[in-house]
Amino acid sequence: MLSQSDNEMLCGVGPGTAMGDVMRQYWIPAFLSKELPNHDSDPMRLRLLGEDLIAFRDTGGRLGLLANSCAHRGASLFYGRNEDNGLRCVYHGWKYDVTGQCVDMPNEPDESNFKNKIRQKAYAIQERNGIVWAYLGPRQAPDLPGLPDLESNMVDPEATEIWTAMRNCNYMQALEGDIDTSHLGFLHLGAIRPDEAPPKSFNYYTVSDKKPRYHVMDTDAGTMYAAYRPAEEDTYYYRFAQFLMPCFTMIPTNSLGTQIIFRAWVPLDDNHTMFWAVSASTNRAELKNPSFREAFAGTSRGPVYLENTSGWLGRWRLANDATNDYGLDRDVQRAGKNSGIVGSYTGIDGIHLQDQAITESMGAVYQRNQEHLGTSDAMVIKTRKRLLSAARALRDYGTQPPGADDPAAYRVRSGGTILPRNADWLEATSTVRKAFTS
Ligand code: FES
Ligand SMILES: [Fe+2]
Numbered sequence: 001m002l003s004q005s006d007n008e009m010l011c012g013v014g015p016g017t018a019m020g021d022v023m024r025q026y027w028i029p030a031f032l033s034k035e036l037p038n039h040d041s042d043p044m045r046l047r048l049l050g051e052d053l054i055a056f057r058d059t060g061g062r063l064g065l066l067a068n069s070c071a072h073r074g075a076s077l078f079y080g081r082n083e084d085n086g087l088r089c090v091y092h093g094w095k096y097d098v099t100g101q102c103v104d105m106p107n108e109p110d111e112s113n114f115k116n117k118i119r120q121k122a123y124a125i126q127e128r129n130g131i132v133w134a135y136l137g138p139r140q141a142p143d144l145p146g147l148p149d150l151e152s153n154m155v156d157p158e159a160t161e162i163w164t165a166m167r168n169c170n171y172m173q174a175l176e177g178d179i180d181t182s183h184l185g186f187l188h189l190g191a192i193r194p195d196e197a198p199p200k201s202f203n204y205y206t207v208s209d210k211k212p213r214y215h216v217m218d219t220d221a222g223t224m225y226a227a228y229r230p231a232e233e234d235t236y237y238y239r240f241a242q243f244l245m246p247c248f249t250m251i252p253t254n255s256l257g258t259q260i261i262f263r264a265w266v267p268l269d270d271n272h273t274m275f276w277a278v279s280a281s282t283n284r285a286e287l288k289n290p291s292f293r294e295a296f297a298g299t300s301r302g303p304v305y306l307e308n309t310s311g312w313l314g315r316w317r318l319a320n321d322a323t324n325d326y327g328l329d330r331d332v333q334r335a336g337k338n339s340g341i342v343g344s345y346t347g348i349d350g351i352h353l354q355d356q357a358i359t360e361s362m363g364a365v366y367q368r369n370q371e372h373l374g375t376s377d378a379m380v381i382k383t384r385k386r387l388l389s390a391a392r393a394l395r396d397y398g399t400q401p402p403g404a405d406d407p408a409a410y411r412v413r414s415g416g417t418i419l420p421r422n423a424d425w426l427e428a429t430s431t432v433r434k435a436f437t438s
Contacts, residue, residue, distance in 0.1 A: 002368035002384065009391055010384060011170045011365050013267040014050030018391040023049050023246045025404040027147050028266050029276050030134035031055060032164065033127050040082045047312045049136055050269040054078055059085045064098030065134055067121035096120040129157040148410035150262045151435040152280040160280040164316045165303055167275055167356055170365045171247055171267040177355050178249040178263060179383055181227040181239050182376040185210035187354050190345030191336035202416045205229060205237035215425065216382040221245050221403025221410055223386050225379040226425050231418050238425060240433060241414045243383045245403045256415030257432035271364040272313055318356065326357040411435040
């Protein structure tokens with residue numbers, strides 16, 4: 001349970017809020033490179049951390065991320081003309097380059113130098129392997145932090161899959177689902193009996209014992225859990241997962257040591273979140289394998305989207321949403337199966353959509369003073385504390401939050417593994433939890 005004031009601190013991401021200031025110390029995924037593929041692109045509305053921004057790619061291919069509201073008298077730059085290395089407001093023709101500098105002011109006398117004094121608010125932005133990252137914080141080049149060393153965004157882009165989906169709830173509510181291993185045996189695998197799972201598989205162990213025990217700890221850039229349950233007589237099945245500041249996770253879907261992923265829950269505003277799943281494999285064929293895809297994308301068919309619109313919240317919306325109860329099929333729920341790869345406990349198709357339905361069903365911002373946490377919520381509790389103490393330390397002492405200036409702290413992996421019951425779980429996995437080792 002959290003007090004109302006801690007809950008507000010945890011969930012509020014807008015400018016001037018304590019957690020919003022934490023978020024602004026990091027690079028965060030802003031949009032896909034393919035969303036603005038062309039030079040002199042159409043400007044794109046982009047809400048991030050509660051701010052309305054306009055993204056564009058200029059004539060030279062450089063990306064810009066400007067405040068929506070024109071520095072002159074506030075017209076939206078979404079309606080602007082993207083021409084000749086700048087975005088021109090169509091109200092009075094003021095034009096800004098990607099740095100926000102006003103480079104033309106055609107409604108002022110020729111001898112005026114007023115334009116040199118005007119800057120549109122602009123944020124730093126950079127591309128890496130298909131992801132456009134944004135930094136909304138106070139630091140300027142050359143003092144910007146480095147991009148986090150997230151492995152799946154740094155290896156061969158040809159062997160990488162990225163997908164995004166908007167979620168209609170607060171980032172933390174969505175993220176808490178990623179670090180809560182005990183829901184797997186219910187929400188996603190609850191309809192599978194042990195004799196239906198392949199013997200000696202991770203799923204077999206998960207559905208055979210639905211009460212894992214936990215180790216949780218702080219790491220250099222966040223928190224980690226190792227949840228364990230009996231596997232064979234002398235072994236445990238361990239699931240290792242990472243939370244990385246400020247909104248990244250690595251879940252334990254596949255094997256620790258070979259799984260290369262990260263997920264991000266990027267706050268668009270307090271009530272909306274853009275989910276990112278970035279997965280890489282040294283085996284390109286594996287990316288197309290339905291069971292891999294199911295685990296990664298949460299649906300064997302891949303996500304089904306509504307058509308994107310140019311609205312602030314118009315990108316990457318899933319076709320099944322609260323308006324149709326996420327496609328809930330009560331017959332499938334009763335029967336406990338559908339045509340998918342896993343049986344269905346919910347009657348909702350696909351892991352991702354099941355998570356989407358359930359976290360959105362809690363309301364846009366769940367009031368955590370109403371909850372009742374059990375031992376299975378240890379990682380959730382640890383992670384909230386990590387975020388809240390980072391917010392207080394930054395607010396009260398100006399302390400940089402964990403990992404913000406330490407890209408190498410992100411060189412970690414997650415996944416499942418089998419260990420002898422008497423093994424030192426931390427020591428035994430020290431190598432396979434490191435990124436860039438294969
Ligand atoms: S409001 Fe943009 S140029 Fe006047
Ligand atoms: Fe889930």
